[in-house]
Amino acid sequence: MEQPVRILDGDLETLGLQATLKMLSLGGKTGILRVSSGSETLQIALKDGHIVALEESGVTQPDMIEVFRLLMHLTRQEATLLKQQADRNPANSLRVMVENKVIAPDIAQRYVEFAIIQPISRAIRWERGRFEFNHYAVPIQPHGAFVRPLSVDHILLEALRIADENAYAGPIRLSRQAVARWMPHFSGNVRELGLSQDEVNVLCLANGQFTLTAMSYALLLPEVTVAASIEKLLQLHLIELVDEHLEGELEQSLMALIMRSQYQLAQKGRVSTEQRMLTLVRAMGICINGLLTHHREFARTLRGRGQLPESEVNRYLEQRFGSVLTEMQLQCPRMDEIIRFEHGTLVYHEVEILDRVVKGQELLECYHDAVWLVYHFMYHLFSAIIEDETGSSRLGRQLEDLWKSFLDEIEGEMRPIISNHAALRA
């Protein structure tokens, strides 16, 4: 591997990006220009004085196959096939789409140009920061052979035009990393809202995966335009903005809970039907209380309100889920008072001492009711929590999928118990 040689460095105050790029272009240089200001960094790859690639710190380009699917230019099946061809690597998406004639090479070139022009249009206004140019014989060229090297003059002219337009439009209120997501409870007709094509496209991409920057690239629209569309969609309550950090924590919390509950469920040996039913009640009870604890932290209604008094959180949980449990108890009155909702948690431990007061067939009936009740309450609780916390996002679907696997395992355990119970009744 060839070692880079630093041939130029300095302050942006002395030599701005525009002048630096122009100088490297005139010298026909090959290598990587690194420009940084504050927390932002750009790496611009040049080959013989032409720009061939750009990397921006903290920015990931969206998978264009997924973008085209969301914009309904590709069916799900077509998208899956193309993703396989791209080795599920978004960096290969444009190449694969060109090879499969989904887009013309010129369109792919426009995406590449856009990905270079947009960041340069911001960096061109940086007044403080550092730059350095390292000479390499062979710079990075991530998009493959279809990309034509870009003239520095052309890029600079376009970047300056966009920079002027952005300055005229004023600063963007939203963060460039803001992620928009569809609201879970929109019941109106989107067609009647008089949205422009750009706004419709932004709405199509608002599935909780793409940042504002990624949408701008995907739609070849300036970030200001995308930000304005997002603002309008927010006002119409069609989307919400997502805090990725919160979602990460939420996902971790639920995955850890499901893992612990599965572990509880797997604690079996050669045990009797009664003990098996008790293990199930215990595993599901732990899971329910885990879900309630999780929801204390992540419930949409409780978010952003700081530390709330315990009693207020308990009241919220009881209002939201207590009545559901009461309704379910109507179907198995034996469990009335034995399984109950208290201080925002499910109290089920009295099921474990039922054998002191009931025996034989009646005890089995009681256990059966307990399993039924706890299972249905847990089922309802998870669906309600996931809908509230994640809406119809990709994370929500992933967690539902994971939850389904866990429920399948529980149902697998419940099946012999239910058939035994039916046989005994018969």
Next chain:
Amino acid sequence: MSEPVVLVVDDSPTVRKIVQLTLQRERIRVVTAGDGLTALAAVADEQPDLILLDIMLPRMDGYNICQVIRKNMAYRDLPIIMLSGKDGLFDKMRGKLVGSTEYMTKPFDSVELAQTVKRYLESPAVRERAARREMRMQGRLRRQV
């Protein structure tokens, strides 16, 4: 270089899915098997870079699978992490004796799991294996073309 491949062997679909979600986020391709014999077939077909192996499995337990894999010279360096609900010294020792690389106790923390897997995937032996697999794949593709 293509993404690394991890084989997850566990009879619980929930555990398989949790591991899959955790590792896919790290750009690791995950293949899964629910029992011992399917796991052995997957080792031959997918040539994984690392195996996460549960002990209690239908058809063939984790210790036996580990032993069979280690008998093949091609897989002597392949990292095998035992995942088990058993936390006893005896089980850990038994895992070591059959050739496992590391032992993790369930219920595990997904962040810790991802870190451990990544640590092994970054080792030179694993990188070499991935490069060999990529060359084989390219050769296969070239023959097909």
